[in-house]
C-alpha cells in the first residue's frame with residue numbers, strides 16, 4: 001500500500017533522514033517558532049511545548065498557503081544537565097564550555113515529537129541518558145573546530161564524530177539524534193497512518 005505524504009515542519013537534516021529510515025514520505029513545511037525557554041521551565045515541558053508549537057506553526061503555514069490538509073509532524077530536542085537546558089551553541093566558545101560541562105558525566109537528551117491533523121495533536125517525549133567520557137581541553141577544541149557542534153543541542157552529534165566521546169547510551173538513539181522512531185511510529189498509528 002502506498003504511504004500517504006505527510007508534512008515535516010523542520011529544518012533539521014537529521015529528522016529528514018530518520019523519517020526516510022522508516023519509509024514515511026514527506027514534504028517540508030515551515031514551522032519555525034521562538035525557541036526561548038521560560039524561566040525555570042523543566043526540560044520535558046519545554047521540549048513538548050516546542051514540538052507542539054512547531055506542529056501548530058506548520059499547520060498554520062499549510063492553511064495560509066492553501067495546501068492540502070495532511071498530517072504535520074514536528075520535533076524538538078534538548079540536552080538537560082542538572083536543571084540546565086543546553087540548546088544549540090551560539091559560538092564556538094560556548095560549544096567548548098558546554099562540552100567541558102558534559103565531560104565525564106551523564107546527561108539527559110529529551111526529544112518531543114508532535115503530530116497534528118489540524119484538530120488533534122498527539123505528542124510523545126523520549127528521554128535518554130548519555131554517558132560522556134572524560135574529555136581533555138585539546139580534544140574538545142579539536143572537535144569544536146570540525147564545526148559539528150554548531151547546529152546541535154548540547155553542542156554534539158552522537159551520529160557524528162562525538163560518537164568517540166560516548167561511553168554508553170540508555171534509551172533511544174534515534175531520539176538522541178532528533179526523532180525517536182518508536183514513538184513517531186506509535187503516534188502515526190494513532191492517526192491511522194499505515195505502517196507495518
Ligand SMILES: Cc1cn([C@H]2C[C@H](O)[C@@H](COP(=O)(O)OP(=O)(O)OP(=O)(O)O)O2)c(=O)[nH]c1=O
Pocket residue numbers: 009010011012013014015035054075076077078079088109151152153154156157158159176177178
Ligand atoms: C544531542 C544531539 C542533537 N542533535 C540535533 C538534532 C536537532 O536538529 C538539534 C536540536 O535542535 P532543535 O531545535 O530540536 O531542531 P532544529 O532547530 O535543528 O530543527 P527544527 O526545529 O527546524 O526541526 O540537535 C543531533 O543531531 N545529534 C545529537 O546527538
